[in-house]
Amino acid sequence: MHTDTVRVLGIDPGSRVTGFGVIDVRGREHFYVASGYIKTPANAPLAERIAVITENLDEVITTYRPQQAAVEQVFVNVNPAATLMLGQARGAAMAALVMRKLPVFEYTALQVKQAVVGQGKAAKEQVQHMVVQMLGLSGTPQSDAADGLAVALTHALRNHSLAAQIRQGGLQVKRGRFHG
Amino acid sequence: MHTDTVRVLGIDPGSRVTGFGVIDVRGREHFYVASGYIKTPANAPLAERIAVITENLDEVITTYRPQQAAVEQVFVNVNPAATLMLGQARGAAMAALVMRKLPVFEYTALQVKQAVVGQGKAAKEQVQHMVVQMLGLSGTPQSDAADGLAVALTHALRNHSLAAQIRQGGLQVKRGRFHG
Numbered sequence: 001m002h003t004d005t006v007r008v009l010g011i012d013p014g015s016r017v018t019g020f021g022v023i024d025v026r027g028r029e030h031f032y033v034a035s036g037y038i039k040t041p042a043n044a045p046l047a048e049r050i051a052v053i054t055e056n057l058d059e060v061i062t063t064y065r066p067q068q069a070a071v072e073q074v075f076v077n078v079n080p081a082a083t084l085m086l087g088q089a090r091g092a093a094m095a096a097l098v099m100r101k102l103p104v105f106e107y108t109a110l111q112v113k114q115a116v117v118g119q120g121k122a123a124k125e126q127v128q129h130m131v132v133q134m135l136g137l138s139g140t141p142q143s144d145a146a147d148g149l150a151v152a153l154t155h156a157l158r159n160h161s162l163a164a165q166i167r168q169g170g171l172q173v174k175r176g177r178f179h180g
Numbered sequence: 181m182h183t184d185t186v187r188v189l190g191i192d193p194g195s196r197v198t199g200f201g202v203i204d205v206r207g208r209e210h211f212y213v214a215s216g217y218i219k220t221p222a223n224a225p226l227a228e229r230i231a232v233i234t235e236n237l238d239e240v241i242t243t244y245r246p247q248q249a250a251v252e253q254v255f256v257n258v259n260p261a262a263t264l265m266l267g268q269a270r271g272a273a274m275a276a277l278v279m280r281k282l283p284v285f286e287y288t289a290l291q292v293k294q295a296v297v298g299q300g301k302a303a304k305e306q307v308q309h310m311v312v313q314m315l316g317l318s319g320t321p322q323s324d325a326a327d328g329l330a331v332a333l334t335h336a337l338r339n340h341s342l343a344a345q346i347r348q349g350g351l352q353v354k355r356g357r358f359h360g
Binding site for chain 2: 045046047050051053054058071074076077078080081083084085086087088089090092094095096097098099103104106
């Protein structure tokens with residue numbers, strides 16, 4: 001990886017499915033690295049579902065070695081039990097990130113839509129379409145994976161000087177762990 | 181530690197404070213090992229609060245090397261934002277346990293009160309009082325720490341043959357990691 005490149009892991013947490021996307025950011029350019037989603041077993045005990053989330057995210061981090069993480073903020077649901085479950089899944093995902101010492105940045109759905117589509121009322125399909133355009137993809141990623149990529153892109157678009165920040169030591173990233 | 185002894189870590193998760201208690205269980209006897217609580221900074225970003233929970237729980241696990249964990253199930257709150265926050269804290273705590281490969285058991289507040297006091301409508305002070313009695317403590321632990329101990333005791337009382345299960349290999353606990 002080029003020293004001016006910052007690798008960002010974007011996460012879209014959900015009760016059942018956690019989407020993720022990995023991109024490289026070099027100046028104002030963005031490059032697709034990987035994306036996918038983690039699906040938890042529907043009726044498994046909570047501990048097992050949390051293990052599926054943390055183990056798989058851990059594998060993503062080990063494989064792609066991102067330097068920063070961006071996580072979408074979730075909406076509270078009208079159903080309190082669903083809100084609790086969503087919170088637990090999101091807390092587990094963030095725990096997996098912070099236990100690997102990744103700096104975590106949070107963005108609301110509104111911020112993601114504004115950054116990627118240019119307006120906050122954009123439909124899900126517009127976000128997906130813009131992700132494909134901005135990363136020059138030949139196919140359309142699965143919708144949760146696209147949301148993960150959109151959060152990563154949001155972080156990149158809102159922080160054009162990511163690499164410069166790292167070079168100046170403003171962000172706590174250990175250079176030695178990455179192949180600069 | 182005696183080979184017939186099982187060390188249990190009990191967790192009472194909360195938005196602001198996570199209580200914990202560690203006990204040794206030998207047959208029908210229970211021995212106090214440690215207890216305390218983890219308080220997260222009030223207005224810190226979520227990632228920082230989650231880091232405080234996971235790092236401190238990780239330290240508890242490294243220090244006391246429990247073989248099993250018991251976690252209290254939380255109530256959904258009338259306030260959706262509070263429910264989401266509670267869920268995130270609980271998800272992070274459970275992530276810290278499962279990332280250390282601890283088998284996690286869950287108990288409702290009702291089950292804890294029934295197991296420790298004998299009836300589900302017990303007041304918080306009765307639970308605290310019974311924890312002191314059952315573990316022969318000379319002082320009263322802080323209330324969140326007492327709740328952590330109560331969850332651990334609940335797990336012990338509901339599983340009188342914990343050590344036998346481990347000897348028979350019915351539970352996935354690596355013997356080599358513990359000082360039997």
